[in-house]
Amino acid sequence: MINRVILIGRLVADPEMRYTQSGIPVVRMRLAVDRRFKNASGERETDFINLTAWRKQAELVGQYMKKGRLIAVEGSLQVNKYQTKEGENRVTYEVVIDNFQFLDRGPAGRPEEGGYPPPSDENAPPPSGEDFIPDITPDINDNDLPF
Secondary structure, three states: OOOOEEEEEEEOOOOEEEEOOOOOEEEEEEEEEEEEEEOOOOOEEEEEEEEEEEHHHHHHHHHHOOOOOEEEEEEEEEEEEEEOOOOOEEEEEEEEEEEEEEOOOOHHHOHHHOOOOOOOOOOOOOOEOOOOOOOOOOOOOHHHOOO
16 A cells, blocks of 8 residues: 655745654644646635654754745655544544655755755755655745745
8 A cells, every 4th residue: 555645835834843752853834735726716726734744854844944935745644533522523634754855945044044054065955854856846936825
């Protein structure tokens, strides 16, 4: 069986970094991804997808990514079912990140502003969670984003 998800989009808000009781870093964030086709009104609809990253990937994302930044992620879809205090059944969906690639550098590459330091070799790729998707040029127009 295969459970793979690949997404390219922009972060809706700054990632939320937390640590488990045993000290394992985990970051949660939301990604805005435009649909491929326009609706009847001629507009592209946007899906907002919950993402979770663990350990070193969580640290990298939490340190360098900010609201509005472009990122490619690869992971698996996870379905979580739970019951509210009122007894209502709920279902949530999230993508648990296995690999990612930063697709933009942010303002002047400064970590304090959501960028990351430029690599020492100008031809070297930016930091990533793994060797994921090299040289992706997404077709996303900033005017289509809801933020």
